[in-house]
Amino acid sequence: MTAALPVFINSEFGGIVALDMTLNELLEESTFFRPSESSSAFVVDESGLVINHPLFPYVNDLDSLIVEATAFERDPEFQSIFESLKAGETDQKSFTATRYFADGNDTRYGVRSVQVPSTYYWKPILGTPFRLCVVVATNEMRTTPPQLAPGPPFVYNRLDIERPENPCAYQQQYFCTTDHSTVALSPRSFTLAEEYVLMIETPSWVQELTDYMEGRSTTPTNLKEGVRDSVTLTMEAENLWTSTSNKNSILFRYIATQDGVFRGYPGCILPKGYDANTRPWYDHAVANPDKFAVTPPYMDLNTRELVVTFSKVLYASSQQEDVVGVMGLDLTLSGFDEIIRTAYPECERFDTSCLLIDKGGFVVWSEGLIRTPFSNLVHITTQEMEISSTLIQRDVLEIRRCATIEDGKYHRTYKISREMPFASQTFTGTDGQCFNFSLKLVPDTNVYLLVRDASSSPVGCPSGISRCLCSSNVPGDETVACSTDDVTSCQCPCKSNNPNYDPCTNSYNNSAPDVIQPCVPKSIRNLDGSDEEVSLQSLPVCFAVGSGSNDNVGLIVGVVVGGVVFIVLVALCIIGARKVRKTRQQVKKDETPPTPRKVPDSSPPPFPQTFVATISGSDGYEEAEVSEYTNPYLDIVN
Template sequence: MKKSGLYLTKQLTILVCIISVSHAVNVDGGSFSQVLTDIANNALGVNKVQEHYSSLRYTNSLLDGEGLVTEISASLSTKFDGPIQALMRIKQAVEEDIDSFSSFISMPQCCHATGLTYSSQFRTKVDMNQACVTISSYSPPERTFPTTKIQEVMKENQRRNPNLKWQYFGKEDGIYLNYPSLKLNDCSNYDPRFRPFYVSTATPVQKDVVVVIDKSGSMNSLHNSKTLLQIAKEAAISVLETLNPNDRFGVVAFSSSANIPGSSTIGRECHGTELAKATPLNIKFMKSQVSIIRSGGSTNYEAAMKAAFKFFVNTVDMSGDRGKVILFLTDGEKTAGGEPLEVIKEENKKMNNRVVILTYGLGQQLSTNAIQKLKDMAAQTRTDVSYGEIQIGEFKHINNPDFLRSSMASYYNRFSSNEEIQNPIFSVPYQDLFGIGLISSICLPVYRHGGELVGVACSDATVSDIMSDISYFRQGELSYAFVIDGTGRTLIHPLLSLPNSVKDDPIYVNIEHLERSTSATMVIESMKIGKTGNETFYSKRTVPRGNMLYEGIETENVLSHYYWKPVSRSNFSVCIVVGDNDKQPILDPQTVTKDSFVYHRLDYTTAEGSNCQHFTRLGTKDKSVVMLTPGAFLEPFNYLDVDETKAMITKYEDFLTGKNVLNNPGLKESILNSVSSTYPAENIWKNSRELSEFVVWRYIGTSDGVMRLYPGVELPKNYDHTRRGWYKRTLALKGKVVLSAPYLDLWGSGYLITLSKTITEGSGSGPASGQTVAVIGTDFTINFFYQMMQNTYSDCQNTQQYSCFILDSSGYIVIHEDFANPDSSSPKIENVHVIYKESAIAEDLINNNMMNQASCIDFETIKEQFTYRVATNGNDRMNSYAKYKIDPVPNSNIFIVIKQRVYTTSTRCCSIYGISPDSYKCSSKSCDCLCYKDASFDYCKNTYTLLGDAAQTCSPRDPELQTENLNDEQKVQNLQFCFDPKCSTRTQKSDCFGVAGCSWCVRDSNDQELQQPYCALQSVCYFGQDGSKDPYNNYVGDNSNTEEDGGLKGGAIAGIVIGVLVVVIIVFCVYRHIRAKSNISTSNERPSLQTEPTTTQQTNAHDNPAFRSQNQRSSKRPSFQQQSSINNQGNLMFYPQNQSAEYTVPTAPLENPPPYSAVVSNGGQPKHGYPNNSYLGMEKRSYM
């Protein structure tokens, strides 16, 4: 028998029969604390790794905030130089070559682009050898096209600066040139003149725009199969699309009376009374409302103008220099209401006559009277000049409705200036069409000699490229950095998602919502006007407790030193916040060896050793592998944007193995030492055999971005352990042994539990600051952990009378008998909260202040998210209706709970499973599921209402991982297994139970109990059911003996002998059970319980990777109309088994341990061999 099997059995007392008698239960958490320590040391080598780090010498120096802010400000300015210089060369080339532009197209149209290849840098197929053009349907016949000289300048820009993104030039005649070439589906509908980059550059004044649309019955007339109203709505939408977030807008639809589209929508009432900021969220909402306007009624100009001016009167203009315009559209003479000219006179004088009115008459049926009235309205013929200079507008008669869109969308020319603009215009960051992330366009107008506008040239820069110094700012434990623009809009902050991980249209967050200290107000105002300074005061730090959505955050007050400085050549300002006495530990130079580094790209590595199959992955057991996460690089997004090559990986290997230490391939200075200092963990793991059969993964991640993993497999390129739940949870619980709730390993090993612990810096020969320099972790099977719990507590083995489970400090169940002994082929294991699984206990915990709700505001979804906290020194509640005892496990984040098996009446707290907390709205119950409430948010002002008692800001969510290229199905064919479990040779349940890849088979294919249980691969006996296949396509597990049909299977002969003994034992136990039954407080009959409704919406993983394929990406802002009813069944609940299924009181003790459960089959074979979790509403996951 292997040593690992002895580990499970050496302390196990085999209880043949349990006599059910009443006694005081004993679940002292201290006993299990030692078990956790043993696992941490024996499976992971935590003690030895910490001893190694404690022997290392570190130098600690106080952070220099003033020096850091100067350094980073200069770095940001330098990063802007690349796209700015590219832009200046494009502008110069166009101005020099403009007279050579001709009617001949010298480059392909984007709609017909060919020869494209996929680019990681642009996240789409492009042709780097040429540009392409589009021609707007509104482009005039006398249009001209740029020459190839402009294309060559753009190509040269790319050669000089490979990190450049899109370069383009839009002309005044609707021609658009884009480099590199890409395929567009509809070129004619794209008109650069109506895009925000063009409008905000050609006329960089901030605008307040009100669009007034006639929806009277006559607008139902047809033109080329479209109604005039449909044409008008398309024109209005085009106007909205010209706006940028610095602009504001309103929309009026009128007939007999005026109404404001969308103003009756709950939460959007402000659209009816004030101008709204033109954020992507508001523009998208208003476009949807404009699209559903219906025609009918008469034509009341007066009502329309009153509604339009109300927007300006009700909205404060702090600057006083915003352009203000009303675009008034109608197809006919007014037929109702009073005189609109009087309304214009009275209302505009309140605005000092600053509002311009542009009127549009649509169609050939427009009467002479209507035309004259519209001209008078544009000229404001009755307006009193004594209140200010009259801003004379313009009337346009659109005889051909096809030209309405281009005519209305050109309104911004009204605000053009005779002064040529020389300084680049930075656009507000927006979401790139192809998924690059947030992009800022840096643009300049292009002029002919004499000042005539030719068009607008731009060079795009990703916010992630420019802000990488801030994204990966890792100095000390209490320090961070952020950047804002001149309006106070936050570009990057640790409480916001990384710019490259933003998938939805961004919600622009004002810095005052993130820096809420009253003392920060002065800092913010100084930054907005481009000043330099420093200040000291207390401010809060947000500490994520793991996965924010499921575990929430904690906060702490820290004495902080703020240093801020403007970024030259931009309207940005950077701030460094340094915690008082915060230090940066620097490891003294380490000895480098050729064995210390094997890159995780096993398909490219040159290291010696053979590859093998580790579940569904191509792996190696000869060495651990190292991944250099983006944070390990000086330019993280250069690494992310470029496909790795053999030559690049060779440079990593040469530098990190000491072969060529003088040729640093762009890594941070500390990386060489981190690779070397983590290397001893490899030998510790390889030599740790005692628990190797139960452990699936072992890993250590350093704070500067080095990830070492054993067995070695390839990780996603954008993987960053410092932003994963397991790492953040462990940091928040520094010094403790930290357990995660179970998660589904994407790579074939089933449901796993993570155990992790912080590694702190060593003292060497001097004092240490005790800062965390790494987190070490391991993943093992749920059945192994269940057996550890059962072995530790004898009362937990008395399954007739008691049931035990383990709870973490967020209320999630780490292990439960239903996880190890499921009663169905689709058990609920992942993200199972006590509020759902053990409602009676949860309700009692809440009522006795041992479990409480906490909340934070998620600015990405405009929601206040509620999670739970469990905190108790232990409590015996056996005399309560819930009948349980809870005790904390010292030096950990878990609690051991034992409950008595009794019937009890209770209202089900939470009856839904598999729905994300951001998709379930809170009810009025005190005992509710994890849920959300709508945050108090003013959409029009784009501000949150944060009173003194408002919840703190949530930490950002874990970024999605790019797993598209991690399919090893072809690579692992014919490979040996890294660790062969040899399931068929294991004849005893105790030898099979909990071994990774094995399952103790106890039910046949018809779900009937097998007379001869046996140990089999989990791939052929899924969840203990013979013939049930796991969802992993790749064959996992047993090299020694493949299961075959016919004859007695492994363990069957021994099973026959044991079976006879079991029959005798059962008879005896039944007799003893009947005698003792009167001592158990149970009812003679149990009510029939229905299975509660489940929901199948997508959810984020509670822990670890939360992988989600791109084609199944869910919006962070879903519609929340699904509400699950609570199945109460007469308010009577049998309490203590899986509450969603019926429970039968066993007549004999359950065998110990119960059968091994792996992952759930959904009957199909999902793509790439990944498990299909749609039945759970779960996302795809993996190990970390």
């Protein structure tokens, strides 16, 4: 964007003075204003066209359509706000607004809508044609941090500035330490986000930050209230991380808080501006708040390797209302493969094939994953076209749509609509093979195990079933066009023209009976780091990863994941017990810091029993009966 003013000399026009800036720099504060998942801010111009909005994709996308705010804010009560914004007025209004949340970390997962009592505050931005609107969830519970006692050690992730006592090389490419976890702060941790984005992290700045975090200074470094408490509370996890002996398959362990604090182990240097709240594992955990979220394989931002992440939402209280952060761990693909094969021995049979898919139908694990890893999302409709068609016909796999407002299109998405197990009749596939299949939820997670069994006798096997229309589509490519606009047919995830968008008027008809909900765009990218490379020569290896056998890997994952959840939740419940509505209360300085409770001893739950399915009914379809079993590979410590 260019800002320009005329220059006059003795009342005569002398030229133009102008300044170029990116919209990202201009709108940094509104971008990172997210005190909660239900509160946000957006900016429009004098015509009501959106400049920045939570449902608008990254602001540097030059191909985006610029449309009116009513395309995103669709409640009838917003219309009067929209007119007031265009008129340049200052006002506020409260009503129950519709909020849209992603069902995963990608538009291909679709959205879920929630009704949230909200208050809209708006005013013009002086000296500009822009208007700012701040939306606050009026009934959300705000927390007041206790007077926690800060203390060492605080280890900032800039190990190149403050060199650790025992540095090591991790994965042959990262300067790390196994003595401590390290902390990184994102722009959302700072009162003035753009000031942090533009500054250089000098040794004096790191020392000032360390003094504040360890209680030697009372002057915060442009930090938001509560950031130091988040750093102190997450320190509880380090004791568990450093005491875990098994490290073969676990790459990283970490916790990210809503206010931008990221603590990871082993402690390594991270790019400046690293924002964990925009990573796939964070989005999947928030989209599955009552489960342990397992991500499809994705490219780790630090190691540039494909990993699978287990993550879990952290709440401010036992009521599970306010999300305060997410914790997780990264596993190597080989380690994840070992866990699945150990938990599900039926997948090792020559006449059986297995897939692990998430609730959106995307493949999390397959038997060929280790041999030929995939870097894009792969959907069940491309892997098992006949099975997908059957699941859609039986209302197990639900077809959904969401609109990408910025390009006038809509995405066809899918969601597994029930958690009850499902078992099919026997079919003849297009390859002439007779088979049946079952689908069951992995308890306490967002993933389902699909087992295709070809051991059935071909005698009396019915003829083939219909297949999804995916032959012309490229697996993993989100830009492919739908083969047909029939909203009931089975197709791969695809895009098509939005019937609610009129390109002639550049507007959306949100009163249409078949109006499509807006997609939630991918999170904004992390800022480009400018850190200098650190030499790894002569450094010892931190520890080996990805080799050897882990006989008790399920238990190890359970201890790391479940144990951290328990410890951090206990600590955060101290905050939750002190919550107040809307306003923060001053904490007395002489208040004694609370003492976190100890984690009780807990033996691992029993290994899963055998899956048993019975089929009845003339059409061959019936919900399967399943014997009771626990989580087959996480062994969560509840």
